Each structure stands twice: as C-alpha cells, then as structure tokens.
Amino acid sequence: MKIAGFGVEAWLNAHEREATTDISQSSIAALTMAEIAALEDQQAPQDFYEELGAARLDYGWIEGSPRFKELVSQLYEQVPAANVLQTNGATGANHLAIYSLVEPGDHVIALYPSYQQLYDIPKSLGATVDYWHIHESAGWLPDIMELQRLIRPETKMILLNNAINPTGSLLDRTLLEQVVTLARSVGAYVLADEVYEPLDETPFVSIADLYERGIAVNSLSKTYSAPGIRIGWTATPSQAIADIFRKYRDYTMICGGVLNDQLAVRILAHRQRVLARNRELVSRNLKILTEWVAQEPRVELITPHGISVSCIKLIVPIDDETFCQQLLRDTGVLLVPGSRFDIPGHARLGYCTDTPTLQRGLDLLGQYLRRFD
Numbered sequence: 001m002k003i004a005g006f007g008v009e010a011w012l013n014a015h016e017r018e019a020t021t022d023i024s025q026s027s028i029a030a031l032t033m034a035e036i037a038a039l040e041d042q043q044a045p046q047d048f049y050e051e052l053g054a055a056r057l058d059y060g061w062i063e064g065s066p067r068f069k070e071l072v073s074q075l076y077e078q079v080p081a082a083n084v085l086q087t088n089g090a091t092g093a094n095h096l097a098i099y100s101l102v103e104p105g106d107h108v109i110a111l112y113p114s115y116q117q118l119y120d121i122p123k124s125l126g127a128t129v130d131y132w133h134i135h136e137s138a139g140w141l142p143d144i145m146e147l148q149r150l151i152r153p154e155t156k157m158i159l160l161n162n163a164i165n166p167t168g169s170l171l172d173r174t175l176l177e178q179v180v181t182l183a184r185s186v187g188a189y190v191l192a193d194e195v196y197e198p199l200d201e202t203p204f205v206s207i208a209d210l211y212e213r214g215i216a217v218n219s220l221s222k223t224y225s226a227p228g229i230r231i232g233w234t235a236t237p238s239q240a241i242a243d244i245f246r247k248y249r250d251y252t253m254i255c256g257g258v259l260n261d262q263l264a265v266r267i268l269a270h271r272q273r274v275l276a277r278n279r280e281l282v283s284r285n286l287k288i289l290t291e292w293v294a295q296e297p298r299v300e301l302i303t304p305h306g307i308s309v310s311c312i313k314l315i316v317p318i319d320d321e322t323f324c325q326q327l328l329r330d331t332g333v334l335l336v337p338g339s340r341f342d343i344p345g346h347a348r349l350g351y352c353t354d355t356p357t358l359q360r361g362l363d364l365l366g367q368y369l370r371r372f373d
C-alpha cells in the first residue's frame with residue numbers, strides 16, 4: 001500500500017523544535033496538567049494526582065469509559081452513547097472510519113484542499129478520489145453545483161473537514177443540508193472531521209445531527225486544547241455504522257488508555273470552562289491578527305470566524321516554501337507553507353498560541369516582509 005507524504009506533518013516534524021517563535025500550529029494554546037487539575041472546584045489538585053496515581057493501568061474501558069461516551073453523546077442530538085467510539089485522536093478516528101468503509105475501486109469525494117488524511121488514505125486504499133474544491137474567491141468555500149457534478153450513483157463516501165484546516169472557513173447548515181440531500185440520493189456516507197469548532201457566535205451543526213449516514217469525527221486536540229492526551233472519537237446516529245467500526249477498531253487500537261480517558265473525561269465534564277478560556281484567547285488573538293493584517297501591505301486574509309486556524313496570502317516575489325524556510329532561518333518564526341496544503345502563495349498562521357508569542361511572531365514577520373519592499 002503506497003501513500004503520499006503528509007505535507008503539513010512532515011514540515012512540522014522537521015521544523016517545530018528549531019522554531020523560537022512558533023505561529024504555525026492549529027491547536028489553541030495547550031492546557032497544562034496543572035490547569036486540568038484545577039478545572040474541578042470541589043477537588044484539590046493533590047486529590048487529582050492521587051486519583052491518577054491510584055489508576056490501574058490495565059486496558060481500561062475498551063470503547064472509552066461510560067462517562068466519556070455519555071459526555072461525548074451530549075455534544076450531539078442524534079448520537080446515543082452506544083454509538084460513540086473512542087479513538088487515538090481525530091487522526092485515529094478518520095483512519096478508522098475510512099479503513100472500515102472504503103474499499104479498492106470505490107468512488108469517494110473529498111473536500112479539497114483540506115486535511116490531507118481525508119483524501120490520501122482513501123487513495124492509498126485503492127479508491128478513486130474526486131476533489132470538491134474550495135475557492136478563495138468564495139471565502140474558501142466549495143460550490144454545491146460542483147458536488148452535484150461529481151457525485152455518482154456508486155459514490156461511497158463524501159469526506160468533509162468542517163471547519164476547514166488551514167483556511168478556517170465553515171460549511172454552514174444550509175450547505176451541509178444540500179450535501180446531505182445529494183449524499184442521501186445515492187446512499188453515500190458523509191464523514192466530517194469537526195475538530196475545529198467556531199468559538200464565536202457563528203452557529204455550528206454536526207453532520208451526525210443532520211444525516212442518518214453521517215459520521216462525525218472529533219477530538220480533544222483543537223477546540224479543547226489537549227492534543228497531548230491523544231483522545232478522539234467517532235460519533236454516528238447509526239448503530240450499524242458503529243458496529244462496523246467496532247470490528248475494525250479491535251484490530252487497530254484496542255483502547256485509548258486509562259489515564260488518557262480520565263483526563264478526557266475531566267476536560268469534557270468542564271467543557272464550558274475550557275471553551276470560555278479558549279473563546280477569550282481566540283477573540284483576543286484574532287483581533288491582534290486582523291489589526292496587523294490591516295496595516296501589512298504584503299499579507300491578505302479571509303478572516304476565520306472564531307476558528308483557530310488562518311490562511312494568509314503572501315504578496316512576495318518568492319515561493320511560499322522558500323519564504324517560510326528563510327523566515328525560520330533568519331528570524332526563528334515558524335509558519336506552514338501553503339504548498340504543504342496544496343495552496344501555494346499562502347501560509348498557515350496559527351494565531352491561537354499564547355498572546356505574547358503571537359505578538360512577537362507578527363512583529364518579526366512584519367520586519368521580515370520589509371525586505372521585499
């Protein structure tokens with residue numbers, strides 16, 4: 001089985017440790033263990049560590065603890081706890097869903113460019129993948145008429161990333177309902193990787209609440225600021241789909257880990273508190289970013305609505321990969337070249353790091369851009 005290199009991951013693996021000012025990442029400033037310990041008012045932090053210390057490291061709950069499944073189920077209207085399966089992050093969830101359902105020769109349609117897993121894993125399994133393109137001229141959104149032209153009677157799955165990495169654009173309810181109508185007409189599954197949720201007042205609806213063959217993928221990594229615990233999930237209204245996943249999951253992961261589950265439960269149980277922290281950070285940092293862009297003639301931005309990734313257009317006479325390499329070498333500032341997402345001439349700017357790092361990064365980036373004046 002052959003697979004293309006994962007553009008963004010390969011870039012980050014090579015460079016993130018050498019950066020001194022990292023404004024490339026897609027997560028919202030990660031929680032520390034101490035912050036997670038302090039989420040519970042009723043419990044002193046030492047009790048939290050004692051609880052972790054007493055945990056027996058057997059396999060634990062294979063599908064995720066009942067409390068985890070219940071807390072995840074509460075995020076949806078149509079997903080019973082029984083249909084929630086814990087995975088190794090959203091990457092594990094995407095892999096599980098695609099590996100379980102896509103076969104050689106199948107036809108699938110993937111939103112493109114977006115998260116590379118969503119098209120290159122189906123390709124590696126021998127599926128024919130058509131791209132449903134997003135367009136910068138349309139605010140980084142796709143056109144439903146193009147999906148209508150791509151869909152076939154035998155289309156097996158439509159793969160979405162909502163909101164979209166790296167553009168931060170969001171498919172709203174109306175557009176999703178149109179996707180569902182098309183998918184239903186041919187019986188296709190719709191998988192939506194929903195790790196980025198808007199943290200302003202922009203309404204968000206999960207595919208799992210719109211479509212009986214919908215598969216929502218999510219994790220604690222982005223909206224909930226805990227990529228290090230490696231916990232994600234698949235959620236679907238369909239018991240039949242969950243049962244297919246169960247079978248494949250036994251071969252690929254067994255369980256998510258006792259301590260990871262415990263931390264995930266704590267974060268989800270205090271979800272509102274974590275979201276309030278992150279809303280504040282996203283809105284503060286987004287304001288800093290948009291004000292900076294407004295006075296920077298060599299950068300353009302389609303502003304994300306409370307979503308923790310952004311994609312800037314670089315108005316410079318060199319290609320984005322060279323630009324990002326030289327920027328890192330000369331200033332220590334890390335971006336992700338847009339080419340790593342098949343969006344040349346752009347870069348992913350992760351503005352949801354801590355605010356002083358963002359400010360320093362934008363200052364240095366601004367100074368660097370003056371070289372091209």
Ligand SMILES: Cc1ncc(COP(=O)(O)O)c(C=O)c1O
Pocket residue numbers: 026088089090091092115161165193195218219220221227231232
């Ligand atoms: C769309 C998308 N899905 C999944 C992931 C990875 O999520 P996890 O850390 O939960 O595996 C990322 C990380 O960048 C992402 O952008």
